[in-house]
Amino acid sequence: MPIVPDDVTDVSWSATCSYDAVMEFWHIVGDITILLGAAALLGIVAEKVGLSAVVGYLIAGILVGPGLLNWITSSEDVIRNMAEIGVALLLFTLGLEIDANRLKQLFGRGIFLGLGQVLGTGILGWAIARLFHADPNTSVIVGAMAALSSTAVVARVLQNRAEIDSPHGRATLTVLVLQDIAIVPLMILVGVLGAKQGGTSVALLVGDAAAKLAFLLVIIFLVGVLVLPRIFGAALIRRSAELPIVVGIVTCLSSMWLAYQLGASPALGAFIAGMILAGSPFAAQVRGDIAPFRSIFLTLFFVATGMLADLPWLIHSYHFLWVIGVAAGIIVGKTMIVWIVGISCNIPRRVSIATGLCLAQIGEFSFVVGSASLAAGIIDDTVFQLMISASLVTLLLAPMFIGRSRQVANWIDKKLGRSPVDESDDVIGSLRNHVIVLGYGVAGKSVTNVLLESGNQVLVIDMGPMGVLQAKKDGASALIGNVQRRDVLEHAGIGSAKMLVSTIPDYRATVETIDQVRSLSSSIPIVARARYSRHATVLSTAGADIVVDEEVCVGRTLGEQVMHQLGISGHA
DSSP states (O other): OOOOOHHHHHHHHHHHHHHHHHHHHHHHHHHHHHHHHHHHHHHHHHHHTTOOHHHHHHHHHHHHSTTTTOOOOSOHHHHHHHHHHHHHHHHHHHHHTOOHHHHHHHTSTHHHHHHHHHHHHHHHHHHHHHHTTOOHHHHHHHHHHHHOOOHHHHHHHHHHTTOTTSHHHHHHHHHHHHHHHHHHHHHHHHHHHHSOSOHHHHHHHHHHHHHHHHHHHHHHHHIIIIIHHHHHHSHHHHHOSSHHHHHHHHHHHHHHHHHHHTTSOHHHHHHHHHHHHTTSTTHHHHHHHHHHHHHHHHHHHHHHHHTTOOHHHHHGGGHHHHHHHHHHHHHHHHHHHHHHHHHHTTOOHHHHHHHHHHTOSOOHHHHHHHHHHHHTTSSOHHHHHHHHHHHHHHHHHHHHHHHTHHHHHHHHHHHTOOOOOOTTSOTGGGOOSOEEEEOOSHHHHHHHHHHHHTTOOEEEEESSHHHHHHHHHTTOEEEEOOTTSHHHHHHTTTTTOSEEEEOOSOHHHHHHHHHHHHHHOSSSOEEEEESSHHHHHHHHHHTOSEEEEHHHHHHHHHHHHHHHHHHHHHHO
């Protein structure tokens, strides 16, 4: 028998491991391609039939996942860990929009609303589970899972609809952030319930978690105050187009990693990192540069969530009836709890109802709590599948409830006797006979100032938070949003506006916007900016009533100035 040297064996083993690693990598690449491809296809279909693209993403995950076609070969944990980055990046970009003043505004009465919602939903879930003879520990976990909503779905839909800065949008975001914070004590609770009975072990567990959370806050605060201002103030950073985004990404990922190591939500760490960077002069640039990465990973998250669906389990023993019942209870129960708590916090009734509808689903962090509880033996597989399946139903319905939240809230408020309007009410929703100005660059600012000086109500829509902030300082109403989206235009009150002025330099974006405007209102006058003469006819054909040709205007102004100067010379 030939003797194989040890070094040869080691090389062979190393080569085999290297080959396996390469194959695993390309398996993951192939699976991600399938997931994103299916998401893109079904997202387009969902948008075409008037639904949110998020619904298409979830359905894509259900189709290609193990519950149906089973096209994915990689570990679900690998896909899900990558997908969690999307949620973190979403919260990071939201944090970038929150400075000290907005933070105070955000966490006013909303703190009590968030605490009331988490505790109220948790207690209600516990009580209902006990009513159906679940044991006390299982009931606690059911209540904890029911208390958490989907930051990814809600924030994404609110952003798309330009309602993040609306009264119910601010209230919803506050509750979502507090829910993310609540992950820490909830995971402690899971550890306590899963541990052996004994006061010492429980005390040590709670103390360790509290110490880690305090350490996280101190470290992030010190880095944000002492280190990051010096880095962003460096001359090299200011002269570079790439370094600010690199520093921003490193800050985000570092905060996520630190939060994870300390047992907190990585998404919460990312949100805190975003708030730290919000005061830097590069916040807008970092937010814009990170948007494509956020969209990819967030889409992956939705598809990975859809993969959790176990269709054979749903059909077996009529489990789907229980799932429908739990989903209905979540939607109604959460809405009612937020409504009641909101009224007790002196939040207007229609804002409370709209906020409740936005939060009426089981979120992604419920999966974390459920998985940990299943591993610890606190709940069984039946309870886990029941809650996960119900969460998917609520997530599929969430874009519809969020999209109709304001209309439903106003309808209920009217039926019950309209509550008085206070300073927190939706100013944009009350605008009538106003002028909508798209874009707040130099041209947009000039048009807005002229309109305001003449006594017109003006609503500015801009993609950048800085433009929106400046428009509000100048006295106009303003919101962040993509004007090519139908729901953003609806939120802006296109049906009750008396004119729309587009100062967007990109004629393609303007054409798409005009198409959306004309599908909503055929009579509203549209004034559009054409940067080049060759685009003026295109904009007129698309439906613009008046097109201002920059080249013609500049030429005419130059000619007038030349003649004026010649006239002065001639008189001399």
